[in-house]
Amino acid sequence: MPTAGKINAIEHKLQYRPEPLMTNTAFTVREMRETDLPTCLEFTQQVKWPHRMGDWQLHFSQGNGSIIENAQGDIVGCILWWDYGDEYATVGLVVVPAHMQGNGLGRKLMDTVMSQTGERSLQLVATVAGKRLYQQCGFTEAALIYQVQGQLAGAVEPLSSDAGIKPLDTNNLADIITIDAAAYGCSRASLLTAVAQQGKGLVAYRDGKAVGYAMLRTSGHGQTLGPVLADDDDTAKALISQVLASETGFIRFDLTERAKGIQPWLESLGLAQVDEVSLMVKGEFLPARASGSHIYSLVSQAFG
Numbered sequence: 176m177p178t179a180g181k182i183n184a185i186e187h188k189l190q191y192r193p194e195p196l197m198t199n200t201a202f203t204v205r206e207m208r209e210t211d212l213p214t215c216l217e218f219t220q221q222v223k224w225p226h227r228m229g230d231w232q233l234h235f236s237q238g239n240g241s242i243i244e245n246a247q248g249d250i251v252g253c254i255l256w257w258d259y260g261d262e263y264a265t266v267g268l269v270v271v272p273a274h275m276q277g278n279g280l281g282r283k284l285m286d287t288v289m290s291q292t293g294e295r296s297l298q299l300v301a302t303v304a305g306k307r308l309y310q311q312c313g314f315t316e317a318a319l320i321y322q323v324q325g326q327l328a329g330a331v332e333p334l335s336s337d338a339g340i341k342p343l344d345t346n347n348l349a350d351i352i353t354i355d356a357a358a359y360g361c362s363r364a365s366l367l368t369a370v371a372q373q374g375k376g377l378v379a380y381r382d383g384k385a386v387g388y389a390m391l392r393t394s395g396h397g398q399t400l401g402p403v404l405a406d407d408d409d410t411a412k413a414l415i416s417q418v419l420a421s422e423t424g425f426i427r428f429d430l431t432e433r434a435k436g437i438q439p440w441l442e443s444l445g446l447a448q449v450d451e452v453s454l455m456v457k458g459e460f461l462p463a464r465a466s467g468s469h470i471y472s473l474v475s476q477a478f479g
């Protein structure tokens with residue numbers, strides 16, 4: 176049992192907040208530019224996130240970025256948000272380098288985004304470091320996301336389901352944009368068009384109607400498989416196994432709770448859970464009012 180003195184010391188440590196380095200007015204927020212990306216990439220590398228420059232370019236090209244500068248013009252934080260229409264946006268790539276944390280910069284970046292996004296409901300995936308800040312901004316946990324990844328254990332056997340599976344191309348891109356909007360609760364047309372151009376994909380049809388799709392692109396430590404949408408687990412497994420059939424190397428998924436049933440099968444392919452994170456929302460969680468197919472895997476934690 177700790178002594179009373181030790182308890183007081185622990186309580187003091189928990190309550191202690193370092194004095195701010197400078198007042199908040201010493202920092203200015205401005206729009207992110209493409210020339211800021213090398214610094215932003217350094218920030219994500221410092222916190223051991225796997226983003227490569229291509230990932231930053233995709234997130235930047237689809238998003239609205241802000242950076243925060245100190246009085247000398249050095250970048251001391253970054254944030255982006257992605258606009259999915261009048262009702263919804265996601266927020267991500269929020270980083271303040273370690274030596275600048277605890278000075279209200281994270282809050283200043285969040286305040287910037289909350290004013291830019293207006294009435295939209297907001298979604299983000301919180302790290303342990305960010306959760307408290309987001310709670311203070313009015314976000315609450317809406318779902319769990321499971322980060323699953325690894326080196327493929329061997330050649331993936333292509334499985335079938337009662338759905339017919341076709342390659343994703345410019346002719347059926349509109350089909351996936353439609354089913355994605357129904358499942359996600361709002362349209363992600365621009366994002367899905369950009370992701371389709373970066374990699375390859377498959378679409379599942381039943382009775383001539385699209386019921387699912389999967390996209391694979393180069394990202395992070397290897398390739399990311401997402402989004403994956405399907406109307407049942409067998410179709411999700413068929414899409415995933417067929418898209419991975421000729422692949423080797425490192426694969427990452429950010430799975431939703433819906434994908435719990437296929438996780439043991441993914442593990443048999445060499446893809447194990449390495450993290451569980453909170454998906455937080457301020458306002459309405461639009462995917463909860465979805466219809467049709469189910470989301471099994473995100474595009475990325477930032478994009479949703």
Ligand SMILES: CC(C)(COP(=O)(O)OP(=O)(O)OC[C@H]1O[C@@H](n2cnc3c(N)ncnc32)[C@H](O)[C@@H]1OP(=O)(O)O)[C@@H](O)C(=O)NCCC(=O)NCCS
Pocket residue numbers: 192193194195222268269270271272275276277278279280281282283299300301302303304305307308
């Ligand atoms: C999460 C992160 C962006 C927060 O940035 P930050 O600039 O440290 O955030 P803030 O300073 O605004 O707030 C953090 C804490 O400092 C406190 N704080 C705010 N203004 C302050 C001030 N002027 N003086 C002292 N403390 C202050 C806040 O109350 C908060 O404390 P609490 O968590 O105990 O309540 C930052 O920790 C980070 O980049 N972490 C690594 C990457 C990451 O995990 N990003 C989140 C992705 S979802």
